[in-house]
Amino acid sequence: MSERSYWLMKSEPDVFGIQDLANSPDQTTAWEGVRNYQARNYMRDSMKPGDGVLFYHSNANPLCVAGTAVVVSDAVPDPTQFDPESEYFDATSSMSNPRWMMRHIRLVRLFEPPVLRETLASTPGLESMILLQRGTRLSVHPVTADEWRIIHQLAGVQPT
DNA sequence: GCCAACGTTGGC
């Protein structure tokens, strides 16, 4: 019996924000389009159904944790890698040996108001967040149980 | 819009 883990996943709200997740069927979405090996490895190898997800708005105003989600599927091939019409098409991947894997996530809650990045940056205990390290671009990465708890405190809600 | 930091590509 392995412990539950926690993750942060970035999305640009102009492309797909937490409101889009809230409006999705079953408030569930496929986390398509990740084309970075480290992020893929986390999704493929380390995530488990039931893990918690901080839904982060990048390239946005305001930059913020907009809410939380939960991992609801095993790792499955990202179908967009096989779609020549998709911007995420990868001609070097094959059905028999897919390169890019993804998960499905379901909305748990919106943070209202969202927890701003500048709040994270000034909160004791969050100094080590990967998100806040200089030069970090990784769009899927782990957060600690402490970080998960502190961010829920900032949001004024019980951790789920 | 700028640009620093990073990841990937490809010539050698």
Place this chain on the structure above:
DNA sequence: GCCAACGTTGGC
């Protein structure tokens, strides 16, 4: 296998 060049990310 190195590393320069390039493209992208993403905060500011």
